[in-house]
Amino acid sequence: MDIKTSPLVAMAREAKRPTPWWLAxxxxxxxxxxxxxxxxxxxxxxxxNPDKANPIYQFIDITGFGMIVLLLALWLRLKEGRAFSxxxxxxxxxxxxxxxxxxxxxxxxxVGVVVPWAMGQYELGASAHARLGMDAVLWLIPLFAVFILQxxxxxxxxxxxxxxxxxxxxxxxxxxxxxxxxxxxxxRDFDPIPFINIVLYALFACFVALADGNLWRICGIxxxxxFFQGNVFGLPVSGNTEGTxxxxxxxxxxxxxxxxxxxxxxxxxxxxxxxxxxxLVVAVWTYRTRARQRH
Numbered sequence: 001m002d003i004k005t006s007p008l009v010a011m012a013r014e015a016k017r018p019t020p021w022w023l024a025x026x027x028x029x030x031x032x033x034x035x036x037x038x039x040x041x042x043x044x045x046x047x048x049n050p051d052k053a054n055p056i057y058q059f060i061d062i063t064g065f066g067m068i069v070l071l072l073a074l075w076l077r078l079k080e081g082r083a084f085s086x087x088x089x090x091x092x093x094x095x096x097x098x099x100x101x102x103x104x105x106x107x108x109x110x111v112g113v114v115v116p117w118a119m120g121q122y123e124l125g126a127s128a129h130a131r132l133g134m135d136a137v138l139w140l141i142p143l144f145a146v147f148i149l150q151x152x153x154x155x156x157x158x159x160x161x162x163x164x165x166x167x168x169x170x171x172x173x174x175x176x177x178x179x180x181x182x183x184x185x186x187x188r189d190f191d192p193i194p195f196i197n198i199v200l201y202a203l204f205a206c207f208v209a210l211a212d213g214n215l216w217r218i219c220g221i222x223x224x225x226x227f228f229q230g231n232v233f234g235l236p237v238s239g240n241t242e243g244t245x246x247x248x249x250x251x252x253x254x255x256x257x258x259x260x261x262x263x264x265x266x267x268x269x270x271x272x273x274x275x276x277x278x279x280l281v282v283a284v285w286t287y288r289t290r291a292r293q294r295h
Contacts, residue, residue, distance in 0.1 A: 006210040006211075007214065009167035009168055011086040016082065017081050018165070021165045021175075025166070031068055031157060032186065039064035040064045042067070053130040054130060055136075055139045058143055087160040088156070088159070091212065098219060101216065101217040102148075104224065112229075112271050121255040121259045123249070123250065127234045131245075148220075150226065151219055152222070155209070155215050155218050158182075159202075159206055159209040163175055163179050177203070179202065181199060183199075187238055189268075193270065194264050197273055198238075198267060201225075204280040230242040231244060231246065233249045234246070235266060236263055258270050
């Protein structure tokens with residue numbers, strides 16, 4: 001599979017001092033964990049180390065993921081000698097693609113919650129949050145912006161920088177699968193269902209980004225998926241429970257953890273597997289169609 005024809009991968013050719021993939025990938029991982037650790041310490045110092053149930057706690061992500069963006073921008077400019085926008089932040093109608101992605105991510109998560117709820121696997125009132133319902137509404141807009149930053153940052157590093165460098169220097173399928181497995185491993189849950197589901201999401205994200213030739217839509221999808229999971233439905237996001245939520249869905253009494261995902265969230269459920277598998281098939285078909293059009 002040759003992914004070099006995708007404008008997303010082609011942007012990496014602008015590097016005056018390109019980094020070999022075997023160094024770029026560890027650098028990408030170091031940027032993520034280094035940025036999160038330093039940014040979280042800074043955020044806690046600024047916000048006074050709030051409790052995780054406090055809505056303010058989620059805003060620590062601003063410094064954590066903001067630090068990742070800063071480190072990535074410095075690496076691209078100072079080491080590789082290319083513009084930050086070459087990471088995949090180009091193309092027409094970015095606002096429309098971002099908004100469309102948000103809607104897609106929200107729809108995917110809604111299916112992942114509503115279907116098990118209709119089956120009696122989820123129920124309202126089964127999760128605890130410090131702010132809930134109308135008490136949470138005023139917090140939802142700023143928290144939505146936090147998830148846009150969080151989701152976009154992960155896409156910039158994985159489906160931007162790491163996929164780009166791999167896509168130019170190795171077989172396309174190896175770059176796609178390699179970055180997807182690394183993305184799942186970085187979530188540090190190696191139980192079969194969550195690990196496979198996060199790989200499925202990452203494969204889906206790769207093909208969406210490659211088909212579009214930029215990251216706008218997949219940034220929106222990532223944010224919509226996480227925001228609706230954590231701050232709308234009240235379920236854990238990759239094992240992290242948010243203190244603020246519009247609704248309080250949770251596993252029903254006697255439910256099957258393989259269907260609900262238990263304490264990890266939809267990403268650890270077979271319903272998540274189904275949603276992500278169907279989405280991946282659509283993304284691969286779209287990529288192949290657009291790749292033929294580019295030739």
